[in-house]
Amino acid sequence: MPFKRKSRGRSKGSKGSSTLVQCVNCGSMVPRDKAKKSTRRVSFVEPQLAKELRQKGTFLASWVDTKYYCISCAVHRGIVKVRAEDERHTRYRRRR
Numbered sequence: 001m002p003f004k005r006k007s008r009g010r011s012k013g014s015k016g017s018s019t020l021v022q023c024v025n026c027g028s029m030v031p032r033d034k035a036k037k038s039t040r041r042v043s044f045v046e047p048q049l050a051k052e053l054r055q056k057g058t059f060l061a062s063w064v065d066t067k068y069y070c071i072s073c074a075v076h077r078g079i080v081k082v083r084a085e086d087e088r089h090t091r092y093r094r095r096r
Contacts, residue, residue, distance in 0.1 A: 009071070010034045025073035036074040038067045 012018050012033040020029045043050060043062040050060055074080040 021068040023070040023073055024067040025069055025077065028070050030068065030070045032068070035068040035070060036079050038069060038079055040065055 010018075010031065010033045012031070015033075018031045018033045021032045021035050022028070023030055023035065041062050042065045043060060045053065045060055053060060069077065069079060071080065075082060
């Protein structure tokens with residue numbers, strides 16, 4: 001059966017099965033290598049106040065917030081863009 005993408009939409013290679021993660025938006029279980037990961041740094045302090053505190057020499061703790069989205073939710077939220085059909089099917093072509 002033909003397939004749309006060379007990777008079949010995953011980044012697992014020849015690993016076998018991968019662990020499942022839960023989509024933050026809809027709650028569906030998605031393989032970790034297929035899910036789209038969104039990371040950002042989060043701080044308790046407002047940016048304006050943080051700028052003043054850093055000038056005084058204060059260390060401000062922050063943590064990395066990681067969220068996983070299924071493909072349909074990632075497209076809906078704009079994390080992944082929908083590509084045109086001619087861009088979608090491009091693959092490596094052999095030269096003769």
